[in-house]
Amino acid sequence: MRASEIAIRGFREASGSLRRFLTAPGAEGTLNRGFAILAAVTAVTAWFSETFFFPDEHFQILEYMAMKLGLTSPADLPWEFGAQARPFTQAFLYYLIAVPLRALGLTDLFDLMAVLRLVTGIVSLTALFAFTKQFSQQLERDDEKRAFARMLPFMGFLPYLFVRTASETASCAFFTLALVLALRGGGRRMLAAGLLAGLAFECRYQSAFLTLGLMAWLVVIARQGWRPMLIFIAGGLAAVIAALFIDRWGYGVWCFPPWNYFDVNLIQGVASKTFGSSPFFAYFYLEPGTIFAPITVVLLIAGVVAAIRAPRHVVTWATVPFFLVHCFMAHKEERFLFPLAILATAWPVLAFSGTKVWRWRTSWAAKAVGWSAVAAMLFLAVYPFGIRPHMKMAKYLYRTFPAGLHAYSFDAERFDSYPMVQPKPYRVDILFDIQDLQTALAKGPVYLFSNTPTLPVALPPGVGARLQYSEFVLARSNAAAATRIMCAAADLKREGPIHPPKLTFLTLFRVERGIANDAAPSPCIPRWSRR
Known part of the structure; x- marks a missing residue:
């Protein structure tokens, strides 16, 4: 047969x-x-x-x-x-x-x-x-x-x-x-x-x-x-x-x-x-x-x-x-x-x-x-749903930066990814003000993390940012609206009788001199600490 x-x-x-x-x-x-x-x-x-x-x-x-x-x-x-x-x-x-x-x-x-x-x-x-x-x-x-x-x-x-x-x-x-x-x-x-x-x-x-x-x-x-x-x-x-x-x-x-x-x-x-x-x-x-x-x-x-x-x-x-x-x-x-x-x-x-x-x-x-x-x-x-996930961002970083990544963030908590899928080497430095960002830009383009789909700070003259990836799927068209919702949720958690879970749409930007800015500025900053 x-x-x-x-x-x-x-x-x-x-x-x-x-x-x-x-x-x-x-x-x-x-x-x-x-x-x-x-x-x-x-x-x-x-x-x-x-x-x-x-x-x-x-x-x-x-x-x-x-x-x-x-x-x-x-x-x-x-x-x-x-x-x-x-x-x-x-x-x-x-x-x-x-x-x-x-x-x-x-x-x-x-x-x-x-x-x-x-x-x-x-x-x-x-x-x-x-x-x-x-x-x-x-x-x-x-x-x-x-x-x-x-x-x-x-x-x-x-x-x-x-x-x-x-x-x-x-x-x-x-x-x-x-x-x-x-x-x-x-x-x-x-x-x-x-x-x-x-x-x-x-x-x-x-x-x-x-x-x-x-x-x-x-x-x-x-x-x-x-x-x-x-x-x-x-x-x-x-x-x-x-x-x-x-x-x-x-x-x-x-x-x-x-x-x-x-x-x-x-x-x-x-x-x-x-x-x-x-x-x-x-x-x-x-x-x-x-x-x-x-x-x-x-x-x-x-x-x-x-x-x-x-x-x-x-x-x-x-x-x-x-x-x-x-x-x-x-x-x-x-x-x-x-x-x-x-x-x-x-x-x-x-x-x-x-x-x-x-x-x-x-x-x-x-x-x-x-x-x-x-x-x-x-x-x-x-729809992948869970507690403290950010696996979407981890997947993007793992497949996009196989040779390693050095990034920055203005947020208090850096994203460390998950050990088994971290780009190697992997490093995230915390920035405290715009001068720190300018110092980093002196060495070349900067990858910048944000907990919202919008830019966390106003960029210096002559500096632009491109959205690389965001866990918010509509980040290119509705980033500012999403950030406003995050701010409202943060205010409710701090002052209201209801305490919703923290909303975080981890986003990565590429910031460099001499390029047009296509990233939305932040309309507000979510404040998650309680009274």
């Missing part, structure tokens, strides 16, 4: 399998189509989501990997590296992907990060598919199966979370797979379940409480014997032992990061002292504080009700200890509950099936909540 005939035959078989997958009858087909929608959006999100939800997913994962690739200096890593308080397992897994890709010619780090996001998304989708199939099979009534299948594509937060190179995302995927394999039982599956639970722990130590809940359910409710439980524990211990060697590889010395993490953050209380503490009930207002507020509120209510109405279910046993432990911890962030993302898809059915609320699942209110999540999902699929 010719190669072309083999290829055509393989394509036809794959097309047939996909058609059967998407057109399966009943709730199964609905579930498959919902999964396919989330998979497609996840792939798009992986490409566009260049920023991060929280800096840890970059600095404590990708920068750790970059350090082992020789791209980041250990001195540029966060304080946790010096304290040996973070696991290297996830960075090591990414390293195993990055090395062969770079050897094959994929040297652009932003393209590499896109691949890592896609791989993370694929692993997360695998965990979601396995869990939804397992949970759907456990449902007894057809209306429960249909409702669960129809709800899946409206869990719009999943694609954005799935492509995060964060410890929460990795632990979510690994533990969910561990739970599914443990439910299916069998010696090999229990061993694999233990390994995956150990991997979840070695990505994020707090997932130990998920595993403890699962183990308690296996013993108390499922009545598992001692032999499968020993196999499960052996798998987990194997992962922890392997992580000892991985951490030795990462830190260069023998150490035990789980204890260091416990000592630094819980005994010494560094996290709560540095980043603040919140009351026991804080997650009930922290979690809704995102673009997915309506669906998050519903899921929080459903999670509480599910724990009461389904006390013997494995999802309850796994999630309740994890949730309560995080409520008791002083320092709280919404991302700390992200490992529950996949398991949370089961909460509405467990909570409301068979109640009067169950009839509301087709109401206009339920549809409004679901479609709001879809709208947010589609927005985040193409």
Whole structure:
């Protein structure tokens, strides 16, 4: 058989399998189509989501990997590296992907990060598919199966979370797979379940409480014997032992990061002292504080009700200890509950099936909540949104100045970019007045950073500026208007009852003598300090 005939035959078989997958009858087909929608959006999100939800997913994962690739200096890593308080397992897994890709010619780090996001998304989708199939099979009534299948594509937060190179995302995927394999039982599956639970722990130590809940359910409710439980524990211990060697590889010395993490953050209380503490009930207002507020509120209510109405279910046993432990911890962030993302898809059915609320699942209110999540999902699929990003500027600098950059800024805080993608060499000097700018111009053209899309100062006679790049996409036509909005937001933060987040559209100008000025002057200067 010719190669072309083999290829055509393989394509036809794959097309047939996909058609059967998407057109399966009943709730199964609905579930498959919902999964396919989330998979497609996840792939798009992986490409566009260049920023991060929280800096840890970059600095404590990708920068750790970059350090082992020789791209980041250990001195540029966060304080946790010096304290040996973070696991290297996830960075090591990414390293195993990055090395062969770079050897094959994929040297652009932003393209590499896109691949890592896609791989993370694929692993997360695998965990979601396995869990939804397992949970759907456990449902007894057809209306429960249909409702669960129809709800899946409206869990719009999943694609954005799935492509995060964060410890929460990795632990979510690994533990969910561990739970599914443990439910299916069998010696090999229990061993694999233990390994995956150990991997979840070695990505994020707090997932130990998920595993403890699962183990308690296996013993108390499922009545598992001692032999499968020993196999499960052996798998987990194997992962922890392997992580000892991985951490030795990462830190260069023998150490035990789980204890260091416990000592630094819980005994010494560094996290709560540095980043603040919140009351026991804080997650009930922290979690809704995102673009997915309506669906998050519903899921929080459903999670509480599910724990009461389904006390013997494995999802309850796994999630309740994890949730309560995080409520008791002083320092709280919404991302700390992200490992529950996949398991949370089961909460509405467990909570409301068979109640009067169950009839509301087709109401206009339920549809409004679901479609709001879809709208947010589609927005985040193409627009990179996150905390303290400036990844757009970092990408521009990385690709435009491969031989290095010496720039200047009148702003108090210089943009240091991210260590792994910094132009090398890279330097930003602070200017204090126009005389400093003239001194710099005496040596030639100057690259000038600004936190607004307009020039921060009036230029001297005979000096012009050209806009090189701005994170504000309409900088060439509406720079002054954008700066006025930034000033208004700054005034509101300083004097109003509402304190919006700081707006910064990082912009780079090329300033030199003897050229026409095409950069907009600043109509005002945003003052962000409070009264």
